[in-house]
Amino acid sequence: MTGLLGPAEIRELAARLGVAPTKKLGQNFVHDPNTVRRIVTAAGLTPDDVALEVGPGLGSLTLGLLPIAGHVHAVEIDPVLAGALPETAARYASADADRLTVHRADALRVAAAELADPPPTALVANLPYNVAVPVVLHLLAVLPTLRHGLVMVQKEVADRLVAGPGSKVYGIPSVKLAWYAQARGAGRVPPNVFWPVPNVDSGLVAFTCHEPPRSDVPRERVFAVVDAAFAQRRKTLRAALAGWAGSADRAAAALTAAGVDPGARGESLTVEQFAAIAASAPAGTPAAK
Known part of the structure; x- marks a missing residue:
């Protein structure tokens, strides 16, 4: 893996583009090649993988992905950074630059059709x-x-994403990610590898996708139960799900039918149990908004 960006290259590139990291876009640029190598290695990519990178910024991680993945989709909301990324790839990774497709887009609104050629198999970002x-x-x-x-x-977010039932930080992100994938912590990243230096540590989260826990209940319905359970996480599920089910008694009926103690709290349930509650909901139970 060659041609990675260090602190000098990052500063030079930013100055040439007239770019300063903004808090609004959550920009913290990685300027440590060893961290990039660590991320790419931990991602376990093969030449068959099509990597999707969100927020490539000045291209630090992009340059690490290009020699490994079969193709890289980079989704960048900043028009200046999106416009400069192909040139950076050509300059530092000329042999692999044709594997890069840059999308000037908001990752929260991007659709599968925009990333279909070829479709991504791995999210590395x-x-x-x-x-x-x-x-x-x-x-x-x-x-x-x-x-x-x-x-x-x-x-802090990494800890929540990989938390299991019973953990103090187990919550909505934990359950919703578990619907799609099995996640695990893959290490800590210190602040000094970024520019600007954030005032918090970062964490790596690795995940492997799997089929949903149940195919007989829509994801939106399950997520509505999850949202309601954790909106008032100190309440029992019978009370916390009363609004979702229409009443505390209807919530208790759904919980009992799902084999869940109505006196339990959301923080003790697995994603499979949340799906069972959703599947047992009485007719007319509100769906996810």
């Missing part, structure tokens, strides 16, 4: 902190071709 969880969940929902991935997010 240093995600903007402010939209990390919504981006991951949106892409998993709209891109059924994704098989695995590795994302770098704020360490």
Whole structure:
């Protein structure tokens, strides 16, 4: 893996483009080649993989992905950065630059049709902190071709994404990611590998996609149960799901039918149990908005 960007190259490129990282877009650019190598290695890519990178920024990770993956889709919302990325690839990874397709788009709104040639199989990204969880969940929902991935997010968010039932940080992100994939922590990343230096650590989350826990209940219905259960996480499920089910008694009936104790709390349930509750909901139970 050659031609990676170090601190000097990052600063020079940013100055030439007139770019300064913005908090609004959650931009923190990686300037440490060893961190890029670590991410690419941990992602477990093969030449058969089509990588999807969100928020490539100045291209640090992009340059690490190009020699490994069969193709790289880079989705960048900043028009200046999106416009400059092909030139950066040509300059630092000329032998592999033709494997790159840059999409000037918002990852929260991107659709499968925009990434269909070829369809992505792996999500590998240093995600903007402010939209990390919504981006991951949106892409998993709209891109059924994704098989695995590795994302770098704020360490606190990483802990939530990989948490299991019973953990203090287990919550909505944990359950919703578990609907799509099995996730695990893949290490910590210190602040000093970024420009600007964030005031928090980052964490790597690796995941492997699987079939949904149940095929007889829509994802939206399951997620509505999850949202309701954790909106008032200190309440029992009988109380927390009363609004979702229409009343506490109807919630208790759905819970009992699903084999779940109405006195339990959402933080103790697996994604399979949330799906069972959704499948047992009485007729007329509100669906996800």
